[in-house]
Amino acid sequence: MGRVEGKVALVTGAARGQGRSHAVRLAEEGASVIAIDICEDIGTVPYALSTEEDLAETAREIEKRDQRVVTVKADVRDEAAMREAVDRGVAELGRLDIVSANAGIFSCAPGELDGQTWKDMIDVNLNGVFHTCKAAVPHLRRAGGGSVVLTSSCAGLMGFEGFAHYTAAKHGVIGYMRSLAKEVANDFIRVNTVCPTSVFTDMINNDAMFGIMRPDLESPTVEDAMVSWTAINLLPVPYVDVEDITNAVLFLASDEARYITSVALPVDAGSTQK
Template sequence: MPDLTGRVALVTGAARGQRRSHAVHLAEAGADVIAVDICAQIDTVTYPMSTPDDLEETVRLVQAHERRCHALVADVRDSTALRTAVDAGVAELGRLDVVVANAGISGYGGVERGLSDEAWRNVLDTNLTGAWNTCAAAIPHMTHGGSIVLTSSVGGLKGIRNLVHYTSAKHGLTGLMRTLALEHAHQSIRVNLVHPTAVNTPMIMNEGTFRTFRPDLQNPGLDDVREAFVGNNALPVSWVEPADVSKAVLFLASDDARYVTGATLPVDAGALLR
């Protein structure tokens, strides 16, 4: 495992899912963690979002690795609140070396499925503008250089039906990443993207997703969609685990990737080959 002892990492959306896994893996590698999450429900999101208790559990798991964790509630859509949170975290932990901008939401819809203006705005504002807000708040503190890892999706490199707002936001992250990588290379700040396939998290494992894959069933469950998920990937797996993505994030955050910047790294079980 890479050694991040003495470094501080910011993780947005850290209360659960991939983001909690990233925070814990970074702590296991020796980093202290600034953990930010909205810990509230967004009206257009149809699955339950994180809670303050979820964020506290992330703190507990980070501290179990004998690392400090400064947890803050903030909405990445609110640039002022996010900047205040990042400033407070850096003041508490002393520096900032790694940024994992992973706060994100999903949903299903399109022109024919009646995607609302509000749902479109919430996904774009969270997944794309939220990543920009995170980088804008963090970069002034990265005075020793460092690594920024943005979380995209296979939907950032190809279109996915019924996910027009999500794939638009994730495609936008590619432009954001490449521009920031150019603009901040002289500061020794590296910026990269990870592109997971479906990940075993609450954002995927919910009734809305199951109904999208199996509209022919009244109450589809996990077993009903497992094979449909396999069909998305080249490798014979339905989805990947959060830890699989965290290991890629850890690589990009570490000195093992010291000359890797502007990269799009799939963790996709071959989904982009389809």
């Protein structure tokens, strides 16, 4: 029997990267999945976001695990769209037990931070978490409880120069988690965050990020960026893999963590202690 056998999980940002990894692993462990993603680019984000084909591939991977999946193209910035998406998924799959509010973006502003870049970051990485939870919590209550895992960052636990907007959003996610955990505890709903260091996905594996990490070089490569990524961490590694974050999400979602709530769990190679 899987660790989340017979449960239904909601994953945002599910089309690729961490979100796909979380969705597929939850399916491997017995859960049906509501997979949501924007499948469109955002102007202030310096790399391409997911596509509808990416989301379809996530669905195929879940179905290979003999689990049911409902995919919805929706923007976490849109409260009404998220409510409709979650309601649709629950209507098709019957209940909701697990929420992985994973959708997120990254950008950097080493100079002056403009208002639109700030707004997009807060709207996706913080407001999007709120909209997801607002839509999901009533369904968790009706199911008699559940687990909510919000994706923050090591930048939710410490400051970083050059991306104040990202740091502010990720700090906000932890603050929201701590308050929501108190508000829903009597309903047997647990709320936690995972706080990764750099994770090797398309969010960091792109030319824009290489330039951010190595502004001293004209055309930096991923190998050049690894030097800076490694400098962030206490362990001598440049990044962690998606599976490392998925393992933490699965643990917090499972009954193995049934008495763990209001915790900000670093999966950070020691970066917050350096």
